[in-house]
Amino acid sequence: MTLQLGDAAPDFEADTTEGRIRFYDWLGDSWAVMFSHPKDFTPVCTTELGYMAKIKPEFDKRGVKIVGLSVDPVESHQRWIADIKDTQGSAPTYPMIGDPDLKVSKLYGMLPAAAGDTSEGRTAADNQTVRNVFIIGPDKKIKLILVYPMTTGRNFDEVLRVIDSMQLTAKHRVATPVNWTQGDDVIISGSVSDDEAKTIYPDGWKAPRPYIRIVPQPKD
Known part of the structure; x- marks a missing residue:
């Protein structure tokens, strides 16, 4: 499945570090940023998750919810959060989706159907295409898609700038x-x-x- 700008963001149910969610219910009438990771305990992603935790108040001011996704179980995410706090100085205070069956990654076109149905045994390199940023509007439609390589950390200040533009031009x-x-x-x-x-x-x-x-x- 290839998602394009203007497409409806697929709904799903998943376990997260803050409990089980149905995505549309969690989103409500808010804007949201969903950003994905190929595996837990990867160095670049560790810095990204910590930085997002630090600047979460900026997203809050704009009425934008944050959710992370990584191709590992929630139990692994919980252990990773401790490392993020120790190394980056801030721990995520937003939900992180567990995707051990790869369903959400496939649903959002980040992994092919042939990738199988388990994260077990898969390396970060196997999942290297799970490096997307999706901005989703209150109408549940995808407003922006950014795809980064594993070796390049994402610029979340730019994501805030884009949100400012989108919210202004929507009004x-x-x-x-x-x-x-x-x-x-x-x-x-x-x-x-x-x-x-x-x-x-x-x-x-x-x-x-x-x-x-x-x-x-x-x-x-």
Whole structure:
């Protein structure tokens, strides 16, 4: 199964470090970030899980839930959490999905159907494609997919930046330009005619080209 932007995020039930969840029920009406790992006790993933724990308040402020997934049982995750706390200074305070039967990894297109039905005996290299970040909206649809190699740690500050853009553009008919961050100017969406834009932005806009209409970021 290949997931694309705009597809419904598949629902599932799974055991986590915070108990069993049905994904849609856990998600509710929130945004969510789900990020996956090929195996427990892998070094790059250890740093990622610790950093996410440190910056979780930033996701909380944005109304975004966090959930991790690793291709090992929950009991192994619990032991790994102790290492994460000792080495990174922060332990995950968000659920981590156990995927020992590989069902969730397959459901989200991170492992092929031929991968079998158990994590036992599989190495991190066997599961190296389980390195995705999914951002899922309140409508249960996939808004972003990032795939990283095992040797490159993920940039979760960038994930926050993307969420800021997505939440802004979901509320206002604008787009964000390259390297945009909170407070920077934005671009009026192409779906907004000039006549309509004059009503929305009575102070006008800068237009280096007719199709590039730049305005200050909406404040509300």
